[in-house]
């Protein structure tokens with residue numbers, strides 16, 4: 001019998017640097033079948049977001065319903081409050097990884113500011129959230145250089161069940177991510193890569209969803225995903 005697929009709920013980056021296309025490439029690398037729910041169609045180069053066309057919330061809901069039974073879910077760009085609320089309402093009964101995408105590297109908002117309350121509600125429903133330091137600061141109101149423990153504690157107080165705090169935006173020779181669960185703090189380290197590729201957040205969250213779909217415990221799924229991102233960054 002075929003294994004259940006992973007559902008990707010994310011935006012289409014026309015350039016393929018991030019978003020749905022990157023997610024699908026990651027699933028293929030892990031041998032996972034995909035179902036998709038596109039939340040927005042965007043026109044992008046590696047330097048600029050040129051246009052964003054949100055998908056109507058009812059179409060997102062229909063795509064999730066059409067996916068049927070899935071083994072895990074990866075959630076990326078949600079674009080607005082209506083789509084975010086719809087995803088929360090229709091979230092399949094499966095482990096889910098939420099990459100709280102707020103803004104592109106080039107500075108364009110990818111989630112409407114008035115959608116934050118809806119994002120908080122979704123945050124409390126998923127298995128894991130994977131904010132980078134600027135996203136964690138934005139979500140908590142704490143400074144980006146606040147102690148990781150304080151940031152994680154604030155996210156737990158907001159309802160998060162597990163937090164992978166991504167240190168890629170920090171300085172230093174190590175790219176150190178910290179996984180906080182209800183009972184543990186687990187460091188995941190890799191040498192910092194200088195390639196500056198886009199789409200690392202999408203790749204990481206999708207890879208974690210693949211690990212969860214394949215039955216790995218959360219720490220092992222995160223460690224495997226981190227190794228996958230490091231290999232991706234070091235591939236020319």
Ligand code: PLP
Nearest residue numbers: 011013018019077104105198199
């Ligand atoms: N576009 C889409 C559809 C995304 O999902 C994301 C991030 O998840 C981005 C753009 C931003 O990517 P970057 O930060 O690499 O510009």
